[in-house]
Every structure is written in C-alpha cells, then in structure tokens.
Amino acid sequence: MSGPVVDVAIVGLGPSGAVAAALLGQAGHSVYACDRLPGVYEIPRAIALDHEIMRVFQQLGLVDAIAPHCEPFTPSEYFGADGQLIRRMTMVAPPYPQGYTPSIVFTQPPVERALRDRLAALPNMRVELEAQVVAVAQGPQGASLQVLDAQGRTTTVTARYVIACDGGASFVRTALDLPLDDLDFDEPWLVVDVLVNDKGLARLPATSVQYCEPQRPCTLVIGPKNHRRWEISLLPGEDPREAATEARTWELLARWITPDEGRLWRQASYRFHALVASRWRAGRIFLAGDAAHMQPPFLGQGMCQGVRDVANLAWKLDAVLRGEATGAAADDLLDSYGTERQAHVRELTSRIKAIGAVICERDPASARARDARLLADCGGVVKDTPRQDVLPRLEGGFLAAGDTSGRGTLFPQPRLADDGRLMDESVGRGWRLVLAAGARAPRHLPHRLALLDLAQRPEADGVVAQWMDRHGCVAALVRPDHYVYGTATDDAGIASLLAGWARRLQSIPASEPSLEETTP
Numbered sequence: 001m002s003g004p005v006v007d008v009a010i011v012g013l014g015p016s017g018a019v020a021a022a023l024l025g026q027a028g029h030s031v032y033a034c035d036r037l038p039g040v041y042e043i044p045r046a047i048a049l050d051h052e053i054m055r056v057f058q059q060l061g062l063v064d065a066i067a068p069h070c071e072p073f074t075p076s077e078y079f080g081a082d083g084q085l086i087r088r089m090t091m092v093a094p095p096y097p098q099g100y101t102p103s104i105v106f107t108q109p110p111v112e113r114a115l116r117d118r119l120a121a122l123p124n125m126r127v128e129l130e131a132q133v134v135a136v137a138q139g140p141q142g143a144s145l146q147v148l149d150a151q152g153r154t155t156t157v158t159a160r161y162v163i164a165c166d167g168g169a170s171f172v173r174t175a176l177d178l179p180l181d182d183l184d185f186d187e188p189w190l191v192v193d194v195l196v197n198d199k200g201l202a203r204l205p206a207t208s209v210q211y212c213e214p215q216r217p218c219t220l221v222i223g224p225k226n227h228r229r230w231e232i233s234l235l236p237g238e239d240p241r242e243a244a245t246e247a248r249t250w251e252l253l254a255r256w257i258t259p260d261e262g263r264l265w266r267q268a269s270y271r272f273h274a275l276v277a278s279r280w281r282a283g284r285i286f287l288a289g290d291a292a293h294m295q296p297p298f299l300g301q302g303m304c305q306g307v308r309d310v311a312n313l314a315w316k317l318d319a320v321l322r323g324e325a326t327g328a329a330a331d332d333l334l335d336s337y338g339t340e341r342q343a344h345v346r347e348l349t350s351r352i353k354a355i356g357a358v359i360c361e362r363d364p365a366s367a368r369a370r371d372a373r374l375l376a377d378c379g380g381v382v383k384d385t386p387r388q389d390v391l392p393r394l395e396g397g398f399l400a401a402g403d404t405s406g407r408g409t410l411f412p413q414p415r416l417a418d419d420g421r422l423m424d425e426s427v428g429r430g431w432r433l434v435l436a437a438g439a440r441a442p443r444h445l446p447h448r449l450a451l452l453d454l455a456q457r458p459e460a461d462g463v464v465a466q467w468m469d470r471h472g473c474v475a476a477l478v479r480p481d482h483y484v485y486g487t488a489t490d491d492a493g494i495a496s497l498l499a500g501w502a503r504r505l506q507s508i509p510a511s512e513p514s515l516e517e518t519t520p
Contacts, residue, residue, distance in 0.1 A: 003155035004126055006030040007321055009145055009162045011133050011172055015046065015108075016289030016306030017165030018115040022060050023314035025122040029321055032157050033119070034147055036132040040116060043266045044108040044193055047223055048073060048300025050388070051098035052410055053307045055482060058099075058422070059429055065114040066106065071224045073103035073300075075384070078210040080371035081364060086212065087374055090384040095461035097412040099422045103387050105223045108303075133166070136175050136285070143284045161317055162285040163310065168275075170291035176282045183349055185274035185296055185356065188234040190243045192253065193265040196226045200261030204228065210298075210359050214367040217360045220256070221300075227265070230256070231297065233360065240269030272296045274349050280338030286313055292341070295349045298356045299387060305345060313337045315480035316398070319505070324448065329506040333398055340397035347392040355390070398479075398504075400486025400497060406471035407486050411478045414459035424482075427452050431485075432478045433498070434464060439474040440491050446502055477501060 008024050010017045013035035021033045049070070057063055078087035091102040119125050128149065135146035145157045164172035173180075196204065209220045219231040232252050234243055242248055249267040250259055276293040280286060289306030316337055320330045358374070361367040375382070394408035411434070413423045423432075428450045435441060437455040445451060454464060468474065473487035475494045485501060488494040 003147065003157045004030075004032050005158045006032045006126070007160050008317060009033070009143070009157050009159035011145065011162065011164045012166035012170075012289070012291070013116075013127065013129075014041075014165060014167070014289065014306075015112060015115065015303050016310050017163070018112065018119060019056060019060070019307050020163050020165060020288065020310035020314055021125060021127075022115060022118050022122070023056075023310065024317065025119065025125045026060065027314070027318045028124065029318070030124045031122075032126045032128070032159065034128040034131040034133065034145075034157075036130065038130045038150075040109050040112045042109050044223075044227075046108050046300070046303035047105055047221055047227075047229055048304070049104040049106050050304055051096060051100040051102045051104075052482070053304050054100040054104065055098050055413060055424065056307055056311050058424060060115075060118055062114050062118060063100075065117070066111045069110045069224060070104050070106040072101045073105050073387075074207045074222045076208040076210055076387075077205075078212055078358070080212050080374075081214055081367040082371070084371065084375075085382050086371050087210075087358070088382050088384050089387050092386045092388050095463050097463045097467070098410070099413040099415065105221065105227075107224050107227060133171055136162070136172055138162075138283050138285060160284065160321065163313065164285060164287050164291045165289045165306070165310070166291055168273075168290045168294055170287070172285065173277065173287055173291050176285060178277055178279050178282060178287060180275040180293075181278050183274035183276060183346070183353070185272065185349075185353055187272050187296075187360065188238075188240050188269060189272055190230075190232045190234060190240070190249065190252065190267065190269050192230040192232065192249055192267045193223075194228050194230070194253070194257065194262040195265050196228050196257065196262040200257045201226060203261065204256060212359050212361065212367065212370075214362050214364045217362075219298075219359070226262075228257075228262070234269065244269045274353060276342060276345050276349065280342055281335065286334075286337065288313060293345045293349070295345070296352050296356045298352050298359060299390060301348060301352065305348070308344070309341050311481045312341055318480075325505050327506065329504065332504070336396075336398035340394045343395050343397075344392055347395075348390070351390050351392070394483055398485070400477070400500060402486075404473070404487045406467070406473060406476060406484050409471075409484050411476055411482050411484050412463040412467050413482070414464045415461050417458045417460040420460070423452065426457075430480050431501075433494075434476045434478060435494075436465070436468050436474040439488075439494065442495050442498060445498070449498075 007029040008031050010021050010033040013033050021031050025031045076089040080086040130150035131147050133145045134148045137144050142160050143162045147155045208222050211218045217233045221229040244267050273294045277287050288309040316333050319325045325333045399407050416426050432450045434452045475488040477485040479485050486497050488497045
C-alpha cells in the first residue's frame with residue numbers, strides 16, 4: 001500500500017528521533033516518524049543532560065515544559081580503595097556559558113512526552129506508533145521504507161532522506177550492512193532506579209558517588225526529587241538475570257537502603273559497551289543515536305550524544321532541502337555529519353573509558369596505586385574538575401580551513417543587556433557572525449547571516465568576552481548547531497573567513513559584491 005511522500009522519514013522515536021523530527025518539522029519540512037512501541041517508554045533510561053542539550057530544547061520551545069522534571073546535577077565524589085576521596089567532578093562556575101545549568105539530572109518519560117507534544121503541534125508531521133520498518137531501499141532521488149503497522153498492514157513511505165534512530169539493535173543499520181567498530185569495553189552491570197522515601201533519603205549521601213572499590217565498583221546518582229540510581233558492577237560468574245531479580249537487587253542495595261526505605265522503579269542488567277559505526281551515511285540514509293554508537297555511562301553522555309547527532313544533521317539537511325547548499329557542496333555538507341560526529345564520539349568515548357578505568361580497577365594493589373597517583377597529581381588536595389572539560393571539540397568536517405583558535409568548539413550563549421534575552425532568542429538560530437567591541441563587519445553580509453555586534457548590543461554576563469579573550473579572537477562565525485565554524489583576529493580576517501564560508505556553501509548571490517571588496 002502506498003503511503004506518505006515526505007522530505008525526511010525518521011525510524012525510531014526515542015529522544016534522538018523525536019528531537020530530529022521536531023527540528024526538521026519546525027524548520028518547515030514534511031516529516032514521517034514511526035516507532036515500534038505504542039507510546040513513550042515509561043521507565044527512565046537516561047538520567048543526565050547538559051547545557052548543550054538544553055540549548056536544543058530552547059530551540060524547540062520546550063524549556064518551560066521540561067523544567068519541572070530537571071534538577072542540577074550534584075557533584076560526583078570518587079572514593080578509592082580505602083574509602084578516601086580521590087576525585088571530585090563538578091560543573092563550570094557561573095556565569096553559565098550556555099545560559100543553563102551545565103549539568104542536569106532529569107526524569108526521562110515526562111521529557112519525552114513533552115517532545116511528543118511538540119511533534120503533535122506541527123502540521124507537517126506524521127507520527128505512526130506500533131509500526132516497524134521491515135525493509136529499506138533507496139535510489140538516486142530518494143529512499144523507501146516498508147512499514148508494518150499493528151494491524152499487519154504494510155505501507156511504503158517515500159522520503160528524500162531517512163534518519164535511523166532505531167536503537168542499538170538497529171534494523172536499518174543491519175539492513176544496510178553498516179558495521180559497528182568495537183572500542184574495547186564490555187562489562188556486565190546492574191542498573192537500579194529507586195523512588196526513595198524520607199527515611200531512606202535521610203541515610204543516603206548528599207552528593208552523587210563513584211565507589212572505586214576493587215571488590216565491586218558502583219555508582220550512586222542523585223536524580224530529581226526522590227529518584228536515586230545505582231549502577232552496580234557484576235562480578236565474574238554472577239548471573240545477570242539473577243542479579244536483576246527483586247530479592248537479589250535488594251541484597252546488592254543493602255549497604256545503602258532497605259525495602260522499607262524505597263520502592264524499586266526499575267532493575268535491569270546490561271552489558272556496557274563502547275561501539276561506534278564505521279560509516280554514518282549510506283546514500284540518503286543516516287544513522288544517529290544508539291543506532292550509530294554506544295558508550296559506557298560514566299559521564300551520563302549517552303542521550304546527549306544522540307541529541308548532538310541529530311542537532312548536527314538537522315541543520316545540514318535543512319540547508320540541502322532548501323537548496324542553500326547544492327551539488328558537490330551539498331554532498332560535502334552531508335558527508336561532514338559522519339566525519340564530525342564519528343570523530344567526536346570516538347574521542348569522547350575514549351575519555352569516558354579512561355574515567356571508567358579509574359572507577360573499575362579490580363586489582364586491590366593497582367587500585368591503591370591509582371589512588372596514590374591521583375592524590376599526588378593534585379598535591380594531596382582534591383580539586384573540582386568540571387565535567388564539561390571532558391568534552392572534545394569538533395575536528396575536521398564543515399569547519400573553516402586552518403586551525404583557528406576556537407574552531408570546532410561550542411560557542412557560548414550570552415544574555416543580551418538591551419532586551420534581557422538569550423542570544424539565540426534575540427538574534428536567531430541560523431548562521432551568526434559575532435563581533436567583539438571594536439571589530440568591524442563587511443558592509444554587505446549574505447542575507448542568511450545574522451550579525452551580533454557586541455559594541456551595539458552588549459552582553460550582560462561577559463561569557464563571550466571571556467571566550468574571545470581565551471581564544472585570542474575578535475570575531476566568531478557560528479553554525480546553526482552553535483559550534484564555531486571559524487574565528488578571526490582582525491577585520492581582514494573576518495572578510496576572509498566569510499568569503500571562504502560562502503564559497504564552500506556555493507551560496508553567495510551573484511548580485512552581491514564579493515566580501516573581499518566590501519571591507520573598509
């Protein structure tokens with residue numbers, strides 16, 4: 001049976017798929033999205049967000065809707081083999097560079113429902129639940145999905161592009177024979193979510209804790225309100241299914257809490273993996289979220305990585321669908337998605353694995369040596385390490401030529417003094433040229449480029465001034481996903497930066513004078 005013909009079809013409607021659908025639908029493109037489940041999965045899986053992801057939710061108009069389900073992430077304290085403090089992970093100090101608390105815990109089901117509500121409000125969106133893709137094909141002009149619904153009927157959905165967000169066991173990835181590279185991490189853990197009562201809360205730590213104990217490494221995360229999560233490593237020979245039974249789970253929780261102090265919300269055994277797709281694009285089909293990568297949970301970056309994927313891809317698809325990037329430039333832009341995200345995921349996974357190695361050392365002598373080394377490195381005084389320092393910048397891909405300072409980093413979002421609004425709300429969310437006081441822009445700018453001249457519209461919090469001082473620049477060209485395309489140190493550099501950008505997109509109108517000719 002012939003079905004809808006759309007700009008983009010999205011397979012899987014978890015957080016990554018829902019964000020992709022919302023971003024593209026909000027941009028005016030026709031979108032079809034399907035998911036095999038009848039509704040939002042009501043058990044939390046992700047528990048952590050960061051300020052970059054909140055900025056995406058800001059773009060979707062969802063910050064107020066999800067705020068009641070979010071709280072600041074407490075510091076995470078690491079205790080060594082003999083119970084001594086060996087590390088403390090915190091968040092960057094105010095003023096917050098993205099306009100939001102840098103590290104956040106949240107309750108996933110209501111946040112996903114807010115995303116679904118956003119999709120329902122978009123007239124160009126079609127969502128089909130209890131529907132799964134059973135075949136995929138593509139040609140020069142588009143791709144087609146065979147979708148089986150709950151009544152056993154098969155429909156053909158045709159799209160110019162497809163995004164597969166269908167999870168770690170992705171049907172689409174398997175059908176396209178896109179292998180996952182193993183980054184050498186494979187461990188069994190038990191994940192337990194508990195709704196703790198007042199009696200239990202009085203006993204538990206006030207901060208999140210990493211117990212770096214060789215006999216059984218484990219983690220306690222303080223979630224919103226009375227939600228507490230434990231991640232408990234399983235020992236060789238332990239049966240993961242038996243560990244996930246209610247009786248055995250309470251035995252493993254006994255050092256912290258008893259059954260009369262809380263109610264089990266979820267307990268499940270997992271194998272924590274480090275995997276990344278070797279290819280993220282096959283013609284008109286892209287992988288995103290868990291379909292493209294899986295990483296250990298030690299910094300709570302799993303869902304964040306998926307949202308980063310689709311935020312990166314959505315603006316590039318938007319530019320191609322609108323004809324703003326054409327021909328070879330369009331292909332280069334779409335190819336840059338996999339280039340950027342694969343390298344970022346690999347590097348961040350490597351860093352997460354290094355943190356996991358600190359937590360998961362099983363040999364007592366090696367664990368004590370680790371503790372001594374960490375304490376020696378800080379002179380015996382444990383210092384705060386912001387979680388955001390662990391995140392890498394983008395490398396390669398759709399970035400300016402040359403290694404300009406700040407290129408590929410996430411640009412801050414200041415609050416502007418004149419209207420009190422955050423930059424994206426006041427200036428827009430497309431391409432932006434941000435100038436420090438004293439820098440001059442070319443007289444003619446491409447029509448799609450917004451200008452924020454801080455001499456004319458000063459910031460209220462100084463986060464851009466600090467960023468530019470740190471990177472030694474006077475201007476930054478910022479992409480729609482808020483990453484820095486490139487920077488400049490003087491007026492001539494600004495003109496050169498813009499000219500290179502316009503040539504790469506092949507987008508400068510012939511009627512406009514060249515940017516090099518317009519600099520005073």
